[in-house]
Amino acid sequence: MTAPLIDLPAAPAPTRLWTPKRVLVTRAAAEQPHTAEILRRCEAAGVEDITLLTNDRLTGLRGETERETYARAKTTLAVVVAPPSALKPQPIPPSADWRIDLAKGCPAHCQYCYLAGSLSGPPVTRVYANLDEVLDGVRTHAGLGTVTSGTAERGHEGTTFELSCYTDPLGIEHVTGSLAEAVRRVGAGRYGDGVSLRFTTKFDDVADLLAVDHQRRTRVRFSVNAPELARRFDGGTSPLAGRLTALRSLALAGYRVGLTIAPVMAYPGWREGYADLLDQVGLALDGVPDLDLTTEIITHRFTPASKDVLLGWYPHTKLEMDEDARTQKRSKFGGVKYVYPRQTMAEMRSWFSTELASRLPGAPLLYWT
Known part of the structure:
Protein backbone atom coordinates (compact mmCIF):
# COMPACT_ATOMS: atom_id res chain seq x y z
CA MET A 1 0.00 0.00 0.00
CA THR A 2 2.04 2.90 -1.33
CA ALA A 3 1.23 6.60 -1.58
CA PRO A 4 0.88 7.86 -5.18
CA LEU A 5 3.97 9.45 -6.68
CA ILE A 6 2.96 13.07 -7.25
CA ASP A 7 4.51 16.44 -6.71
CA LEU A 8 3.76 17.44 -3.15
CA PRO A 9 1.92 20.74 -2.81
CA ALA A 10 3.39 23.57 -0.84
CA ALA A 11 1.92 23.82 2.62
CA PRO A 12 -0.77 26.50 2.68
CA ALA A 13 -0.19 29.30 5.12
CA PRO A 14 -2.18 28.52 8.29
CA THR A 15 -5.00 30.94 9.00
CA ARG A 16 -5.19 30.13 12.70
CA LEU A 17 -2.58 28.90 15.16
CA TRP A 18 -3.28 28.40 18.82
CA THR A 19 -0.33 29.25 21.03
CA PRO A 20 -0.84 28.83 24.78
CA LYS A 21 0.00 31.71 27.09
CA ARG A 22 1.45 29.28 29.59
CA VAL A 23 2.56 25.67 29.75
CA LEU A 24 2.41 23.52 32.88
CA VAL A 25 4.53 20.37 33.02
CA THR A 26 3.84 17.82 35.73
CA ARG A 27 6.73 16.12 37.50
CA ALA A 28 5.95 12.75 35.90
CA ALA A 29 5.67 14.27 32.43
CA ALA A 30 9.05 16.00 32.77
CA GLU A 31 10.68 12.56 32.84
CA GLN A 32 9.19 11.49 29.49
CA PRO A 33 11.32 11.71 26.30
CA HIS A 34 8.55 13.31 24.22
CA THR A 35 8.30 16.23 26.64
CA ALA A 36 11.57 17.65 25.32
CA GLU A 37 10.04 17.92 21.85
CA ILE A 38 6.89 19.54 23.22
CA LEU A 39 8.91 22.15 25.12
CA ARG A 40 11.14 22.78 22.11
CA ARG A 41 8.07 23.50 20.01
CA CYS A 42 6.49 25.69 22.68
CA GLU A 43 9.64 27.77 23.01
CA ALA A 44 9.90 28.08 19.23
CA ALA A 45 6.29 29.30 19.18
CA GLY A 46 7.21 32.06 21.61
CA VAL A 47 5.76 30.69 24.84
CA GLU A 48 7.64 32.30 27.72
CA ASP A 49 5.62 31.07 30.69
CA ILE A 50 6.68 27.43 31.08
CA THR A 51 6.42 25.99 34.59
CA LEU A 52 7.87 22.67 35.72
CA LEU A 53 5.65 21.58 38.58
CA THR A 54 7.00 19.84 41.67
CA ASN A 55 4.15 17.31 41.66
CA ASP A 56 1.50 15.92 39.34
CA ARG A 57 -1.39 18.23 40.32
CA LEU A 58 -2.52 21.04 38.04
CA THR A 59 -3.21 24.18 40.06
CA GLY A 60 -3.99 27.81 39.39
CA LEU A 61 -6.58 27.16 36.70
CA ARG A 62 -9.61 28.50 38.53
CA GLY A 63 -10.50 32.17 38.60
CA GLU A 64 -13.01 34.08 40.67
CA THR A 65 -15.75 33.57 38.07
CA GLU A 66 -16.69 30.83 35.64
CA ARG A 67 -15.70 33.05 32.72
CA GLU A 68 -12.30 33.74 34.25
CA THR A 69 -11.73 30.04 34.84
CA TYR A 70 -12.70 29.33 31.25
CA ALA A 71 -10.28 31.97 29.93
CA ARG A 72 -7.37 30.70 32.03
CA ALA A 73 -7.93 27.09 31.08
CA LYS A 74 -8.35 27.79 27.37
CA THR A 75 -4.98 29.57 27.24
CA THR A 76 -3.10 26.83 29.11
CA LEU A 77 -1.39 23.72 27.80
CA ALA A 78 -0.77 21.06 30.42
CA VAL A 79 1.84 18.40 29.69
CA VAL A 80 0.84 15.33 31.69
CA VAL A 81 1.19 11.57 31.72
CA ALA A 82 -1.80 9.59 30.49
CA PRO A 83 -3.13 7.48 33.37
CA PRO A 84 -3.46 3.69 33.00
CA SER A 85 -7.19 4.07 32.33
CA ALA A 86 -6.41 6.14 29.22
CA LEU A 87 -3.91 3.69 27.80
CA LYS A 88 -6.38 0.93 26.96
CA PRO A 89 -8.12 1.66 23.62
CA GLN A 90 -11.91 1.90 23.87
CA PRO A 91 -14.46 1.03 21.16
CA ILE A 92 -15.66 4.12 19.33
CA PRO A 93 -18.47 3.20 16.88
CA PRO A 94 -19.55 4.29 14.35
CA SER A 95 -16.31 6.15 13.55
CA ALA A 96 -13.61 3.56 14.13
CA ASP A 97 -12.68 0.34 15.86
CA TRP A 98 -10.82 1.99 18.73
CA ARG A 99 -10.13 5.33 20.36
CA ILE A 100 -6.58 6.48 21.05
CA ASP A 101 -6.16 9.76 22.94
CA LEU A 102 -3.10 11.89 22.23
CA ALA A 103 -4.58 14.64 24.39
CA LYS A 104 -7.76 15.69 26.14
CA GLY A 105 -9.26 19.13 25.74
CA CYS A 106 -9.40 21.50 22.80
CA PRO A 107 -8.23 25.10 22.30
CA ALA A 108 -11.18 26.09 20.10
CA HIS A 109 -14.26 28.02 21.22
CA CYS A 110 -17.10 26.26 19.39
CA GLN A 111 -20.38 27.28 20.98
CA TYR A 112 -21.83 23.77 20.60
CA CYS A 113 -18.66 22.07 21.95
CA TYR A 114 -19.30 18.34 22.29
CA LEU A 115 -16.78 18.12 25.12
CA ALA A 116 -18.97 20.33 27.31
CA GLY A 117 -20.27 18.21 30.13
CA SER A 118 -18.15 15.18 29.22
CA LEU A 119 -14.82 16.35 30.65
CA SER A 120 -14.67 17.42 34.28
CA GLY A 121 -12.99 20.51 35.63
CA PRO A 122 -11.70 23.61 33.81
CA PRO A 123 -11.41 23.09 30.01
CA VAL A 124 -7.61 22.97 29.92
CA THR A 125 -5.90 21.12 27.08
CA ARG A 126 -3.85 18.20 28.41
CA VAL A 127 -1.33 16.62 26.04
CA TYR A 128 0.04 13.21 26.94
CA ALA A 129 3.82 13.06 27.24
CA ASN A 130 4.06 9.25 27.44
CA LEU A 131 3.48 8.96 23.70
CA ASP A 132 5.11 5.53 23.35
CA GLU A 133 2.68 4.02 25.85
CA VAL A 134 -0.32 5.79 24.31
CA LEU A 135 0.46 4.56 20.80
CA ASP A 136 1.24 1.04 21.96
CA GLY A 137 -2.51 0.49 21.97
CA VAL A 138 -2.33 0.40 18.17
CA ARG A 139 -0.04 -2.62 18.42
CA THR A 140 -2.06 -4.47 21.04
CA HIS A 141 -5.39 -3.99 19.25
CA ALA A 142 -4.34 -4.47 15.63
CA GLY A 143 -6.61 -7.02 13.97
CA LEU A 144 -9.37 -6.54 16.52
CA GLY A 145 -12.57 -4.51 16.36
CA THR A 146 -15.97 -4.63 14.69
CA VAL A 147 -16.46 -1.28 12.94
CA THR A 148 -13.88 -1.62 10.15
CA SER A 149 -11.62 -4.55 11.01
CA GLY A 150 -12.80 -7.60 9.10
CA THR A 151 -15.98 -5.98 7.74
CA ALA A 152 -17.10 -6.14 4.12
CA GLU A 153 -17.92 -2.43 3.92
CA ARG A 154 -14.80 -0.92 5.46
CA GLY A 155 -12.38 -3.80 5.82
CA HIS A 156 -9.96 -2.15 3.38
CA GLU A 157 -9.23 0.43 6.10
CA GLY A 158 -7.84 -2.26 8.36
CA THR A 159 -8.12 -1.81 12.10
CA THR A 160 -8.92 1.87 12.61
CA PHE A 161 -7.88 4.13 15.47
CA GLU A 162 -9.65 7.45 16.10
CA LEU A 163 -7.38 10.21 17.45
CA SER A 164 -9.89 13.05 17.84
CA CYS A 165 -12.48 11.83 20.29
CA TYR A 166 -11.46 14.25 23.06
CA THR A 167 -9.28 16.78 21.25
CA ASP A 168 -8.47 18.41 17.93
CA PRO A 169 -4.97 16.99 17.43
CA LEU A 170 -4.12 19.29 14.51
CA GLY A 171 -5.10 22.36 16.54
CA ILE A 172 -2.28 21.70 18.99
CA GLU A 173 0.19 19.98 16.66
CA HIS A 174 2.62 22.87 16.22
CA VAL A 175 3.27 22.86 19.98
CA THR A 176 3.19 19.08 20.52
CA GLY A 177 4.39 17.16 17.47
CA SER A 178 2.39 14.15 18.64
CA LEU A 179 0.14 13.84 15.61
CA ALA A 180 2.86 13.79 12.96
CA GLU A 181 4.81 11.27 15.01
CA ALA A 182 1.78 8.98 15.19
CA VAL A 183 1.21 9.28 11.43
CA ARG A 184 4.90 8.61 10.79
CA ARG A 185 4.98 5.47 12.92
CA VAL A 186 1.85 4.00 11.38
CA GLY A 187 3.05 4.92 7.88
CA ALA A 188 6.33 3.12 8.54
CA GLY A 189 4.46 -0.03 9.53
CA ARG A 190 5.71 0.05 13.10
CA TYR A 191 2.46 -1.50 14.33
CA GLY A 192 1.83 -3.70 11.30
CA ASP A 193 0.45 -3.07 7.83
CA GLY A 194 -3.23 -3.59 8.62
CA VAL A 195 -3.87 -0.52 10.77
CA SER A 196 -4.83 3.06 9.99
CA LEU A 197 -5.41 6.31 11.83
CA ARG A 198 -8.31 8.75 11.63
CA PHE A 199 -8.85 12.20 13.04
CA THR A 200 -11.11 15.19 12.55
CA THR A 201 -10.01 18.81 12.70
CA LYS A 202 -11.22 22.39 12.35
CA PHE A 203 -7.70 23.73 11.82
CA ASP A 204 -5.55 24.06 8.71
CA ASP A 205 -1.86 24.00 9.69
CA VAL A 206 -0.93 20.86 7.74
CA ALA A 207 2.76 21.59 7.09
CA ASP A 208 3.97 18.85 9.44
CA ALA A 246 -5.81 22.28 3.62
CA LEU A 247 -8.16 19.46 2.59
CA ARG A 248 -7.02 19.84 -1.03
CA SER A 249 -3.33 19.96 -0.06
CA LEU A 250 -3.57 16.73 1.93
CA ALA A 251 -5.56 14.98 -0.80
CA LEU A 252 -2.92 15.98 -3.36
CA ALA A 253 -0.29 14.56 -1.02
CA GLY A 254 -2.02 11.19 -1.21
CA TYR A 255 -3.81 11.22 2.13
CA ARG A 256 -7.20 9.61 2.42
CA VAL A 257 -9.50 12.47 3.37
CA GLY A 258 -13.01 13.03 4.60
CA LEU A 259 -15.70 15.42 5.69
CA THR A 260 -17.29 15.42 9.11
CA ILE A 261 -20.34 17.59 8.50
CA ALA A 262 -21.27 18.57 12.02
CA PRO A 263 -23.27 19.53 13.81
CA VAL A 264 -25.96 19.63 11.15
CA MET A 265 -28.66 22.09 12.20
CA ALA A 266 -32.21 22.50 10.92
CA TYR A 267 -32.01 26.29 10.77
CA PRO A 268 -34.03 28.46 8.35
CA GLY A 269 -32.43 28.04 4.94
CA TRP A 270 -30.47 24.91 5.86
CA ARG A 271 -30.87 23.36 2.42
CA GLU A 272 -29.30 26.34 0.68
CA GLY A 273 -26.55 26.58 3.29
CA TYR A 274 -25.50 22.96 3.05
CA ALA A 275 -25.77 22.99 -0.74
CA ASP A 276 -23.31 25.90 -0.71
CA LEU A 277 -20.99 23.89 1.54
CA LEU A 278 -21.05 20.81 -0.70
CA ASP A 279 -20.39 22.93 -3.78
CA GLN A 280 -17.40 24.58 -2.10
CA VAL A 281 -16.00 21.16 -1.22
CA GLY A 282 -16.45 20.01 -4.82
CA LEU A 283 -14.53 23.01 -6.11
CA ALA A 284 -11.76 22.53 -3.56
CA LEU A 285 -11.22 18.91 -4.62
CA ASP A 286 -11.67 19.37 -8.35
CA GLY A 287 -8.97 17.56 -10.31
CA VAL A 288 -7.40 15.70 -7.38
CA PRO A 289 -6.11 12.35 -8.70
CA ASP A 290 -6.93 9.10 -6.88
CA LEU A 291 -9.22 10.95 -4.49
CA ASP A 292 -10.44 8.88 -1.54
CA LEU A 293 -13.13 11.00 0.13
CA THR A 294 -15.68 9.88 2.70
CA THR A 295 -18.43 11.73 4.54
CA GLU A 296 -19.82 11.45 8.06
CA ILE A 297 -22.80 13.42 9.33
CA ILE A 298 -23.62 14.23 12.93
CA THR A 299 -26.78 16.17 13.73
CA HIS A 300 -26.89 18.69 16.54
CA ARG A 301 -27.85 17.37 19.96
CA PHE A 302 -27.30 18.39 23.56
CA THR A 303 -27.81 17.12 27.08
CA PRO A 304 -29.05 19.04 30.13
CA ALA A 305 -25.51 18.99 31.52
CA SER A 306 -23.86 20.19 28.30
CA LYS A 307 -26.44 22.96 27.92
CA ASP A 308 -25.66 24.26 31.40
CA VAL A 309 -21.92 24.21 30.71
CA LEU A 310 -22.27 25.89 27.32
CA LEU A 311 -24.47 28.66 28.69
CA GLY A 312 -21.84 29.26 31.36
CA TRP A 313 -19.09 29.48 28.75
CA TYR A 314 -21.09 31.40 26.15
CA PRO A 315 -23.91 33.25 27.96
CA HIS A 316 -24.86 35.27 24.88
CA THR A 317 -24.91 32.40 22.41
CA LYS A 318 -27.60 32.27 19.72
CA LEU A 319 -27.31 28.50 19.51
CA GLU A 320 -30.75 26.90 19.58
CA MET A 321 -31.10 24.59 22.60
CA ASP A 322 -34.88 24.49 23.11
CA GLU A 323 -35.93 21.25 24.78
CA ASP A 324 -39.55 21.79 23.70
CA ALA A 325 -38.51 21.76 20.04
CA ARG A 326 -36.60 18.49 20.40
CA THR A 327 -37.19 14.82 21.09
CA GLN A 328 -35.71 13.09 24.11
CA LYS A 329 -33.40 10.20 23.40
CA ARG A 330 -32.34 7.99 26.29
CA SER A 331 -29.18 5.94 26.49
CA LYS A 332 -29.07 2.41 27.88
CA PHE A 333 -27.74 3.94 31.11
CA GLY A 334 -30.70 6.31 31.44
CA GLY A 335 -28.96 9.47 30.22
CA VAL A 336 -31.01 12.00 28.23
CA LYS A 337 -30.04 13.89 25.12
CA TYR A 338 -32.20 16.18 23.00
CA VAL A 339 -32.24 15.48 19.26
CA TYR A 340 -34.34 16.73 16.36
CA PRO A 341 -37.80 15.18 15.97
CA ARG A 342 -38.03 12.07 13.82
CA GLN A 343 -39.68 13.86 10.88
CA THR A 344 -36.99 16.54 10.78
CA MET A 345 -34.24 13.95 10.99
CA ALA A 346 -35.78 11.91 8.17
CA GLU A 347 -36.16 15.00 5.98
CA MET A 348 -32.55 16.08 6.51
CA ARG A 349 -31.17 12.60 5.98
CA SER A 350 -33.08 12.17 2.74
CA TRP A 351 -31.86 15.55 1.48
CA PHE A 352 -28.22 14.84 2.31
CA SER A 353 -28.34 11.37 0.74
CA THR A 354 -29.61 12.84 -2.52
CA GLU A 355 -27.35 15.88 -2.59
CA LEU A 356 -24.17 14.04 -1.63
CA ALA A 357 -24.71 11.59 -4.47
CA SER A 358 -25.28 14.49 -6.87
CA ARG A 359 -22.67 17.02 -5.72
CA LEU A 360 -19.93 14.72 -4.38
CA PRO A 361 -20.33 11.45 -6.27
CA GLY A 362 -17.97 8.75 -5.10
CA ALA A 363 -17.88 10.05 -1.53
CA PRO A 364 -19.73 7.41 0.52
CA LEU A 365 -21.65 8.38 3.63
CA LEU A 366 -20.16 6.22 6.38
CA TYR A 367 -22.82 7.01 8.93
CA TRP A 368 -25.55 9.42 9.94
CA THR A 369 -26.28 10.05 13.58
Missing part, protein backbone atom coordinates in the same frame (compact mmCIF):
# COMPACT_ATOMS: atom_id res chain seq x y z
CA LEU A 209 1.66 16.27 7.89
CA LEU A 210 2.68 17.08 4.31
CA ALA A 211 6.26 16.21 5.22
CA VAL A 212 5.37 12.76 6.60
CA ASP A 213 5.59 9.50 4.66
CA HIS A 214 2.09 8.42 5.62
CA GLN A 215 1.75 5.53 3.13
CA ARG A 216 -1.97 6.32 2.83
CA ARG A 217 -2.61 4.87 6.28
CA THR A 218 -4.16 8.01 7.77
CA ARG A 219 -7.51 9.56 6.92
CA VAL A 220 -7.79 13.25 7.72
CA ARG A 221 -11.37 14.50 8.01
CA PHE A 222 -12.20 18.17 8.18
CA SER A 223 -15.10 19.17 10.36
CA VAL A 224 -17.21 21.54 8.28
CA ASN A 225 -20.60 23.17 8.43
CA ALA A 226 -22.83 25.45 6.42
CA PRO A 227 -20.81 28.68 5.91
CA GLU A 228 -23.21 30.81 7.98
CA LEU A 229 -23.04 28.40 10.92
CA ALA A 230 -19.26 28.03 10.74
CA ARG A 231 -18.85 31.82 10.90
CA ARG A 232 -21.28 32.15 13.79
CA PHE A 233 -20.38 29.26 16.06
CA ASP A 234 -16.85 27.96 15.26
CA GLY A 235 -14.87 30.37 17.42
CA GLY A 236 -11.09 30.15 17.55
CA THR A 237 -10.81 27.81 14.55
CA SER A 238 -9.57 28.16 10.99
CA PRO A 239 -12.20 29.60 8.64
CA LEU A 240 -13.97 27.25 6.27
CA ALA A 241 -11.92 28.43 3.27
CA GLY A 242 -8.69 27.60 5.11
CA ARG A 243 -9.91 24.13 6.02
CA LEU A 244 -10.88 23.40 2.41
CA THR A 245 -7.50 24.61 1.14
